[in-house]
Amino acid sequence: MAGFRVRPLPFPELRKDPVVDRWVIVSTERGGRPIEKTPSLPSQSSWCPFCEGQEHDTPGELLAFRSPGSPADGPGWWVRVVPNRFPAVRLTSPSAFGAHEVFIECPRHERDLARLPVGSVCEVFESYRQRLAFWRADGRLAYGQLFKNVGAPAGASLEHSHAQLIVLPMVPSDVRAELDAAKQHHIETRRCVFCDLMRSERESERFVARSEHFTAFAPYASRFAWEVWVFPDRHDPHFDAITPAERDDLAGLVRLLLRRLGDALPQPDYNLVLHTAPFSHSPHEPYHWHLEILPRTTQAAGFEWGTGFAINPVPPEQAAMFYRGSADDSLC
């Protein structure tokens, strides 16, 4: 935790997520079990199938933003989406029916989205939108899980900046839990639970940032040190309904948050997860899409696996203060 000193809490706190039935222990005492710095992933000096010029090392492209006239599966692109060579699910599998795609986010070898110019990050989010819209229109599958694994502790096997989309025939249980809670809250109050949450978090110590169209905060029951969530101010269940102005604004905010995370943790390892509504949901469902940034600084062990409880060594209120840039007194 270079550059940041956590102020100890007087005692560990047991916290429940305000929306779903998920518990965490916020404990500054143990400092967490830091992840051993694993040997770094193959870098530019070794072979990388995602670098421009290596297009023959990936399956043929499903989508690419490339200069006019440049042929498919050759150089000249800035974002490229291909099927995963080692898919977790396949359209042709009777038991694991689905699709698995990889978004190669830049032609040059960069580890992190945060290092790309903001215009490139806008294009990356546009590629996410187009593939999710494609699968929603396709109609054969139920849910698209878009995520990024950055760094070996977060599950990445390649260093080159990329995201993945796994399209599933069912709705995964974490999203199902959020959907059920949102439905229940709507029955009781006629309001969206996430609109309510965002409104209260803007006034809390966990508030991180507001851009033109988005609100970011460190969730009350953060599972991870420096966890941060980003919600669109405009209520919409589906990410792929994002407008061009919202998309560009989101790209700028996410890039800023990741750069800020890099100030706390050099070369941060993290997962980025998009939660959006199942494809079949109408625009009137009480769900509200959002992004979750989940830094990986500690290793889950027996207690965590046995209980499903996370142990978080950085109180979200302190993480938020750091993101807001008002944590100078904590910097060492």
Ligand SMILES: [Zn+2]
């Ligand atoms: Zn590369």
Ligand SMILES: [Zn+2]
């Ligand atoms: Zn809402």
Ligand SMILES: [Zn+2]
């Ligand atoms: Zn979520």
